[in-house]
């Protein structure tokens with residue numbers, strides 16, 4: 104929770120302005136027992152994005168350096184190159200700062216992932232051909248990117264009353280970033296997201312569907328060694344999800360190998376932007392999206 108002073112310092116305005124914006128409802132706040140206004144970091148982030156403000160002193164919000172990135176106004180390609188350098192040299196704070204700066208400047212989580220993160224990881228993916236050191240860098244880059252994503256998720260709206268979603272990557276699939284990204288994208292759309300992560304047997308995902316009754320279930324497929332078996336399992340899960348009133352969205356680098364049919368309540372998506380659009384459709388009044 105931020106004090107009005109901390110928030111004012113961070114965005115470079117007077118404390119009285121922050122108090123006024125709270126009192127006229129532009130910034131959500133709670134009152135302490137002693138009557139002081141306190142603002143959640145997620146609410147501060149929402150306000151900064153919507154008002155198009157710059158965070159001049161991110162350290163007041165406990166955030167890493169954002170100003171350097173905010174000033175650069177880099178394209179997705181340039182940001183991807185920078186991120187690649189941060190990920191492969193282990194600069195987690197810089198990687199976090201880059202992703203956050205773009206988000207706070209108004210990009211959606213989907214744009215941040217589909218853009219710079221995928222650019223950087225695609226380049227990381229060329230390293231393994233040059234030997235074991237490449238695989239080491241792949242692991243390290245993934246770890247650094249994961250830390251940045253976790254911190255970005257902390258800026259997203261607190262879950263509250265949002266629609267429920269759950270997902271993961273199937274057994275035999277060790278990839279962590281895609282499923283974590285899906286969770287962050289859904290949270291950015293106001294969903295409550297439970298990421299079961301990599302190596303989740305689809306039977307286990309099915310059990311959590313029965314328990315949580317999600318409106319949206321996602322599967323991220325980066326490995327499809329047994330495409331026929333996985334296809335069968337995915338279709339089985341799709342039936343279970345549909346029977347309980349939800350939809351299943353399947354994506355990931357290897358999803359095309361499953362040759363999934365067009366089916367009611369089963370969607371195949373190629374990017375985080377598509378996941379976001381599908382999720383957005385679910386929030387519209389009935390009839391908003393087709394099956």
Ligand code: B12
Pocket residue numbers: 216217220221224225226227228229231238241242245275277278279280281282284285321322323324325326352353354355356357371372373374375377378
């Ligand atoms: C990190 C990484 C690894 C790490 C994974 C660490 C971890 N715990 O996550 C490790 C070191 C384990 C690894 C291992 C291997 N890897 Co690897 N890996 C990668 C790398 C560099 C990044 C993957 C990643 O996280 N991307 C970031 C995410 C966010 O992007 P994404 O997965 O592309 O997802 C996007 C879309 O698919 C979509 N999406 C994803 N999920 C979902 C879900 C839904 C619902 C929707 C709608 C959309 C969606 O949106 C995302 C954003 O646009 C890729 C390179 C690349 N081009 O992707 C290679 C890559 C996937 N690996 C590859 C290879 C060859 C291997 C190895 C065989 C050899 C090696 N490099 O060590 C082993 C095999 C592992 C196995 N068990 O099968 C190849 C695969 C080639 C192929 N087509 O089969 C790639 C493409 C590298 C390359 N250019 O050769 N790897």
